[in-house]
Amino acid sequence: MVATDAECLQALETQRLGIVAPLDARVGGLFSGPFAGASEDHPPQGGKPSAAERGPENSPPTREHGHARKQGELGSGRMADRTRANASRKSGAPSSPPAAGSRAQPSEGPRTAPHPRADIVIVGAGAAGLMAAVWAGRAVPGRRIVVLDGARKPGAKILIAGGGRCNVTHDHVDASAFAGSSRKAIEKVLRRFDVPQTVAFFEELGVGLEREETGKLFPTTGRARTVLDALLRAARDAGVDILHPRRVESVTTVPRGFVVTGRWGHFDARHLVLATGGTSVPKTGSDGHGYEIARTFRHTITRVFPALVPLTLPKDHFITRLSGLTVDATLEVVSATGKRLSSFTGSTLCTHFGLSGPSVLDISRFYIEAVLDDPRVGLIINWLPKHTPETFENELLDIGHTNVSGHLGRLLPDRLAAALCAFSNVDPKTPGHHLQRDDRKMLARAVTRLLLPITGNRGFGHAEVTAGGIPLTEIRLDTMESRLRPGLYVCGEICDVDGRIGGFNFQWAWASGYTAGVSVGRAEGPRS
Numbered sequence: 001m002v003a004t005d006a007e008c009l010q011a012l013e014t015q016r017l018g019i020v021a022p023l024d025a026r027v028g029g030l031f032s033g034p035f036a037g038a039s040e041d042h043p044p045q046g047g048k049p050s051a052a053e054r055g056p057e058n059s060p061p062t063r064e065h066g067h068a069r070k071q072g073e074l075g076s077g078r079m080a081d082r083t084r085a086n087a088s089r090k091s092g093a094p095s096s097p098p099a100a101g102s103r104a105q106p107s108e109g110p111r112t113a114p115h116p117r118a119d120i121v122i123v124g125a126g127a128a129g130l131m132a133a134v135w136a137g138r139a140v141p142g143r144r145i146v147v148l149d150g151a152r153k154p155g156a157k158i159l160i161a162g163g164g165r166c167n168v169t170h171d172h173v174d175a176s177a178f179a180g181s182s183r184k185a186i187e188k189v190l191r192r193f194d195v196p197q198t199v200a201f202f203e204e205l206g207v208g209l210e211r212e213e214t215g216k217l218f219p220t221t222g223r224a225r226t227v228l229d230a231l232l233r234a235a236r237d238a239g240v241d242i243l244h245p246r247r248v249e250s251v252t253t254v255p256r257g258f259v260v261t262g263r264w265g266h267f268d269a270r271h272l273v274l275a276t277g278g279t280s281v282p283k284t285g286s287d288g289h290g291y292e293i294a295r296t297f298r299h300t301i302t303r304v305f306p307a308l309v310p311l312t313l314p315k316d317h318f319i320t321r322l323s324g325l326t327v328d329a330t331l332e333v334v335s336a337t338g339k340r341l342s343s344f345t346g347s348t349l350c351t352h353f354g355l356s357g358p359s360v361l362d363i364s365r366f367y368i369e370a371v372l373d374d375p376r377v378g379l380i381i382n383w384l385p386k387h388t389p390e391t392f393e394n395e396l397l398d399i400g401h402t403n404v405s406g407h408l409g410r411l412l413p414d415r416l417a418a419a420l421c422a423f424s425n426v427d428p429k430t431p432g433h434h435l436q437r438d439d440r441k442m443l444a445r446a447v448t449r450l451l452l453p454i455t456g457n458r459g460f461g462h463a464e465v466t467a468g469g470i471p472l473t474e475i476r477l478d479t480m481e482s483r484l485r486p487g488l489y490v491c492g493e494i495c496d497v498d499g500r501i502g503g504f505n506f507q508w509a510w511a512s513g514y515t516a517g518v519s520v521g522r523a524e525g526p527r528s
């Protein structure tokens, strides 16, 4: 279709003003097929997050000071920013700087009031942004580094992580625990700041970590707050100012760097770090707007979908009546032709809406992605991971006088055993040697290869992480600098990288945040 002149002009004007299409319009169809209407917290075809989800943009901003010296440079804080905003409004200056995503021409015209300036602006004070802030501050002491976060309370995800205990990392992290971009690329970044370095870093901040049997590392205090407070303190000690709530609406390119804009006003920056996370649990402040900012620099955003997310079943499915029951089970994604695509074994939790627990969360991103590609893909559960249908059938043949429920009850919780018998239409009192061949086969399949009629997932509101984002092919892996816009760095969940449950996602945030922080600091260089 050929656009009319008027449409072209409209498009250019839209681009000039930094207006970009809502994320969901661009990832349209994400929840089509079997996932249509599946998400409880997210409208299937999108719609922008509500104002409530975005956090109270209009609440008074808070400043966590780094060097006191910087306050003068910032002006006198909130009041000064408001005065500037008012001056800008009164003078008729545009509320957004003119050139979106492209270099502004000198003909821009003089500004009536200068924007506050920083050497480095980091957007997002989550795990990755705070890590970048600490290391940028340490790399170039004396430089002015500002972190802007849209949330009233930044670092919310650190606080809710690991059930409030924050699973900081895992004792063994390699790229095989991740998906999204290529594992080779992910490994390169992970190697820049590995697990021993993470442990030493937190130790230095006064946060001891202890290992659980599963390999997960938690703070010895058992409190996520310890981790967040230590990071905020370390950023402050490194001379970084953390300002919030300061949601960034758009970023534009100017000859001297970037202009970062929100409803609160503008910020000039020579270097920029985008650490806005993904779009999971949007009420924490990570509402996906970072993707739109990245798009203004022509970055690709790969298909975005919830990961580490519980899966839903029809309301009347027998599993929903087993709510609260946990077993070790194997979940397997199978193609339309029955080929195994991926599988996870681990603790599986039956809930009133369907299934959750580590094995389900881990498989969710592979299942969702596979279904997006081919709606005929299935998910199979094996309640007895050591068995196949054949071995279990043989076992049933061998139990003789023992009845089915007696045998199953030794292997599985009674409620589950009874439910599986009912599902297979087998009387649980039937002795093994009286079981009809078809009943035996039916029961063996229900126990070891039950096809789950998954109706969807619990959506971004319940997803621990977002799959998709900026592909690592568009990033210089030794620095996390954008290949498309020099001076722009990215780190954390905004990248097309998502890890398994167990501390892997934070390890990605630490490693990529460290790399971006050190590199942006070095690029800025010491104050002359």
Ligand SMILES: Cc1cc2nc3c(=O)[nH]c(=O)nc-3n(C[C@H](O)[C@H](O)[C@H](O)COP(=O)(O)OP(=O)(O)OC[C@H]3O[C@@H](n4cnc5c(N)ncnc54)[C@H](O)[C@@H]3O)c2cc1C
Pocket: 123, 124, 125, 126, 127, 128, 129, 148, 149, 150, 151, 154, 155, 156, 157, 158, 160, 161, 162, 163, 166, 167, 168, 169, 246, 247, 248, 249, 275, 276, 277, 278, 280, 281, 284, 285, 286, 287, 288, 289, 290, 463, 464, 465, 491, 492, 493, 494, 502, 503, 504, 505, 506, 507, 509
């Ligand atoms: C319930 C839950 C439990 C989890 N538990 C664990 C765990 O135990 N271990 C683990 O490894 N991982 C866990 N994760 C995943 C982990 O929390 C994330 O992968 C990690 O926090 C990502 O860090 P990030 O800094 O990239 O993004 P985020 O932590 O999402 O931080 C992004 C920040 O950017 C801000 N922001 C976003 N857009 C803007 C904007 N336009 N302007 C200004 N600021 C903006 C947000 O307010 C936010 O503070 C959990 C996630 C959830 C939801």
